[in-house]
Amino acid sequence: MPERQEGESVFERIYMVVRQVPPGRVTTYGQVARIVGGCDARTVGYAMGALKPGMDVPWQRVVNSQGKISLAGSDQRQRLEAEGIEFDARERIDLKRFGWDGPDEAWLEAHGFDTMWFWNR
DNA sequence: CTTCTGACGAAAT
């Protein structure tokens, strides 16, 4: 079974996964937590909140399970629209259209994540 | 060492 590498905190593994989300697609706090394993959606939120300038993580591509933006008063919506993502009249993103499928099995394997996620996704 | 504090989610009520 996959184990965390020495020196890799849960936050660092969360950032690794979020960096895999391509422009024009979004993931959710819960989905990232399921991929990383060993943490929950709340932890992913904490990790995003702990980002510091220069960390190069596409935080704008992480939205909540309802397809809405959780961080009010930011330019998150503008950033996403600039990538081609559309919002409906209720400020929601259609996850069926813009949701990310998640990393492929090879990537999970190469980075020490549980590949069972791939089959349970 | 303890307490507090944040970008969440699913289920039960």
Next chain:
DNA sequence: CATTTCGCCAGAA
């Protein structure tokens, strides 16, 4: 639909 509850974090005070 609105609330409540509780769950594998990290850094600052």
